Amino acid sequence: METQPSRVKLVREADEDDDASFESFFTAECPRLFRALLLLTGNLHEAEDLTQGAFLKLLERWDSLDRGADLEGYLFRTALNGYRSLYRRSRLATKRVLAPGQADLDPFEQVSAREHAVRLLLGLTRRQREAIVLTGIEGFDYRQTAALLGIREPTVRALVSQARARFAEGMDGDDE
């Protein structure tokens, strides 16, 4: 599995000005984080909100963060925690009496109704989707992905394997 170089650390070392260095960090990482969250949530609003929320948490701690720290991992962990929290709330929200226009919204449409590949991805279970997006699209290796998700490396491998199997069989199961 391809491993991403730690661009974050380079950015931090190259730039002494904290505000400027954070902006560089944001510019470098924002598209990737947003893309990952969009593929996890299937919802533009949620992806934007989670992306901004994660960066905001880092911005508030930027002065005190260790220059040698794995800021990229910190960013993704923060965002994934937000995503999981949102996911739990979303499951609860399905039981809510929603304001008009919310209940019948198809989140898939917000990504691309015509992109079959996106539908295949969003048809995976949440855990399978997390594993395949982080490893297969965002370039994290199994060890990094396990750390990001707080699960064991063999579990990541199993989830990736299940995701690929679901792709192959047409994913006729239900989401969790």
Place this chain on the structure above:
Amino acid sequence: MATMSDREILDRAKRAAEALVPDGRFGDLLRRRDRKRRNQRIAAGVVGIAVSVAAIVAVGVAARDSGRQPATSGTTRPSVVPPGPTASDYVLDLDTGAMTPLPRSIFHSLDPMDIDGHYIYGGRYALSPDGSTLAFVGLGDEGSLQIFITGIDGSGVRQVTNDPVAAIMPAWSPDGTTIAYKGYASGGDPRLFVLDVATGEATKVIDVSAKPWEGWPTFTPDGSSLLYSGSAGVSTVPVAGGKSTVLFGRGRGGMGNAGGGSMSPDGSLVTMMGNEPDGPGALRFVANANGTDLRVISGYSSTPAGTWSPDGTRIVCTDGSKYILVVDVATGKATEVAEGSAAIWLDDHTLLVEV
């Protein structure tokens, strides 16, 4: 599907997502940080004021009570200001940014908000036309959701519905004498009712389904009809009962699906959520009430009974996540004004925000 490999699936999904990555949003992030700081300062100020008031009251009570006999009747507690605005629904002054938590007597009546395992999410308040009385959905005597009314200052909270199942989605008539709502009555089938506030008598207007997006009655400005969300879209029905008329939906007014409709105070415009036939959605639309000049504007869900500003120039709605937007209907300019799940107008400068 069989023609795509795993790698192709992932690459195509990646490209589809990349196409939607927004351009530089660093400025947005800084604005969000500033807004959060401002809200924290405001919240700290409100809590500080509350603590100060409580302390002053406590000192005063202690001083007053010293050297006196204990009260023989029930102790009158000083009014306790609820926790900061992040913990309760609050009134937001759009001019100053001041946030004032709702009186405790109101928000104590609100939770838990569930019906048949569902939760109310937005749309539980409606303000009377004269601005003096708030109708809200709270926990009734029988443990079900019922409609209450109260002075805007929290005085005189009283339950006005006794529906066997639940009464939700209140909306005041223009003359302030009746409240339309979605209830169930006997048999449990959901219907729209109109309640005479003075007598407590409720009259059925029309059947609707239990779907959460159906109902949401509001009165037309002349008070003769209800605008509501039915299975066919946004419709009107005479308050006295009779045949309903679809204004938007199933192709009418240029809309495919439509719901959450709300008519401007002068009756000239309608805003709603939905989509054009075969179009994307749900989006927010504005159109002339006669079905012409349909256009998309910014914003997402709203509380129909409180969507339009009294002067008819703006609507308040959510942005689809957790922010409240005020949208100028003429210019389309949308402004984030608060965090919250829903909001209604109290006057042209003030919102009641549900957290």
